[in-house]
Amino acid sequence: MGDVSVDRGATAKLGHVEGDLKLGQAARIEPEDKAIQVTGRVSCDGDAEFHGSLSCSEFSARHGKIRIEGDLNAKGEVKVDDGQLAIDGSLEATTVTVDKALKIGGNARADDFDVGGVLEVRGTISGKKVDVGGSFKVQGTAEVEEVDVGGTVDIAGMVKSAKLDVGGMARIGGGVVSQDVDVGGKFESTKPLKFSKIDVGGLVTLVEGGEGGDVDVGGKFESRADLSFNSLDVGGMASIIGNGRGVEVDVGGLLRVSGSLMLEKDLDIGGRAYIGAELRLDSLDVGGSMEADQIIAQKSVEVGGDLKTVKGTKGDTVELGHGSRASGPIVAREVSVGHGGRVEDVYADTLEMEHGSRARNLYFRDGVIGAGVHVEGEVLYTDTIEASSDVRFAKPASKVSDLPKAPL
Numbered sequence: 001m002g003d004v005s006v007d008r009g010a011t012a013k014l015g016h017v018e019g020d021l022k023l024g025q026a027a028r029i030e031p032e033d034k035a036i037q038v039t040g041r042v043s044c045d046g047d048a049e050f051h052g053s054l055s056c057s058e059f060s061a062r063h064g065k066i067r068i069e070g071d072l073n074a075k076g077e078v079k080v081d082d083g084q085l086a087i088d089g090s091l092e093a094t095t096v097t098v099d100k101a102l103k104i105g106g107n108a109r110a111d112d113f114d115v116g117g118v119l120e121v122r123g124t125i126s127g128k129k130v131d132v133g134g135s136f137k138v139q140g141t142a143e144v145e146e147v148d149v150g151g152t153v154d155i156a157g158m159v160k161s162a163k164l165d166v167g168g169m170a171r172i173g174g175g176v177v178s179q180d181v182d183v184g185g186k187f188e189s190t191k192p193l194k195f196s197k198i199d200v201g202g203l204v205t206l207v208e209g210g211e212g213g214d215v216d217v218g219g220k221f222e223s224r225a226d227l228s229f230n231s232l233d234v235g236g237m238a239s240i241i242g243n244g245r246g247v248e249v250d251v252g253g254l255l256r257v258s259g260s261l262m263l264e265k266d267l268d269i270g271g272r273a274y275i276g277a278e279l280r281l282d283s284l285d286v287g288g289s290m291e292a293d294q295i296i297a298q299k300s301v302e303v304g305g306d307l308k309t310v311k312g313t314k315g316d317t318v319e320l321g322h323g324s325r326a327s328g329p330i331v332a333r334e335v336s337v338g339h340g341g342r343v344e345d346v347y348a349d350t351l352e353m354e355h356g357s358r359a360r361n362l363y364f365r366d367g368v369i370g371a372g373v374h375v376e377g378e379v380l381y382t383d384t385i386e387a388s389s390d391v392r393f394a395k396p397a398s399k400v401s402d403l404p405k406a407p408l
Helices: none
Strands: 004-006 011-014 021-023 027-031 035-038 041-045 048-050 053-056 058-062 065-068 072-074 077-081 084-087 095-098 101-104 112-115 118-121 125-132 135-138 142-149 152-155 159-166 169-172 175-183 186-189 193-200 203-206 210-217 220-223 231-234 237-240 244-246 248-251 254-257 261-263 266-269 272-281 283-286 290-297 300-303 307-320 330-337 345-353 361-369 379-387
Touching: 004 011, 004 027, 021 027, 027 035, 041 053, 053 058, 058 072, 072 077, 077 084, 095 101, 101 112, 112 118, 118 125, 125 135, 135 142, 142 152, 152 159, 159 169, 169 175, 175 186, 186 193, 193 203, 203 210, 210 220, 220 231, 231 237, 231 244, 237 248, 244 248, 248 254, 248 261, 254 266, 261 266, 266 272, 272 283, 283 290, 290 300
Parallel strands: 004 021, 011 027, 021 041, 027 048, 035 053, 041 058, 048 065, 053 072, 058 077, 065 084, 077 095, 084 101, 095 112, 101 118, 112 125, 118 135, 125 142, 135 152, 142 159, 152 169, 159 175, 169 186, 175 193, 186 203, 193 210, 203 220, 210 231, 220 237, 231 248, 237 254, 244 261, 248 266, 254 272, 261 272, 266 283, 272 290, 283 300, 290 307, 300 307, 307 330, 330 345, 345 361, 361 379
Antiparallel strands: none
């Protein structure tokens, strides 16, 4: 059988077509057996229905809704201009271009998918690139090198991709994104995620944590399990339920970590920070209050508000702002307590207590005690002390040959 044409509104029963197949508006094709096999090109002008699987060299349609009650297997291109394509089974082609909507009941495989409106896949999808103007939904896994979607993405299964670029909201079932996750609004991964970079304008939620490189979030970031990273930069609030490990953290508002936080470099917080266990890092700079079980810094600790620890704070230098309240011992080469500040036990080489500050016990080599300072316990030093005349010592300051051993 050579080329076959099916007239407008007609129904034809076909098995094997040795040539091209052309369908008019509202034409229907019934398979003689289980599938319709066309060696050439299939083209549809308007609505069309295929009541079985279809294989062909290329498939094209325009100005209509196409329904295939089975699989579509094209050796070349599948193209639908100004129309929609619904496939009950699976789709396989080299390239797929659909202006409006493409819905696939099974699996989808092609090098490139370009859909203007909606792409839905109930099975898995694999390819080099998916470009969707509206929404992209997959119930299975997605193994696509590059995903570019203007609206929303919802992939229930795991993702293996190099780039994920979404204008609105994206939710994936974990997996690997080896290069960039770039989402304009909200991003969620329901399973562990390996990533190189996450850049999201609004909200990020990693339900089962992850590991990767840089995280840059304009609004809120939440990891509900352990997280390892290179840098974490969040404009608003950041939360890790578990342990965090990385290079550096910069949060404009609030940081909460239920476990420990280990950083190779710095932690910079504009507001407040709460670490449930130990904090180890190079330098700490907190504009507001800081709370942790224990803080160990290789360099500086600067806290504008209150500093609360159970086991203490240790750094090369520790600087507390005006009116700061500190609990737990402080151990450093240099310690400075702003005016009106309150500390407990301090162990330092060099100590400065500004006017109106208070302490429980002070142990230092060289110290300057400002006006109106009140020390409730003992003051022991080895070299020098400069104290204002109105300093209140519960016990006279004593010069000793050796200071008590610091607890950290």
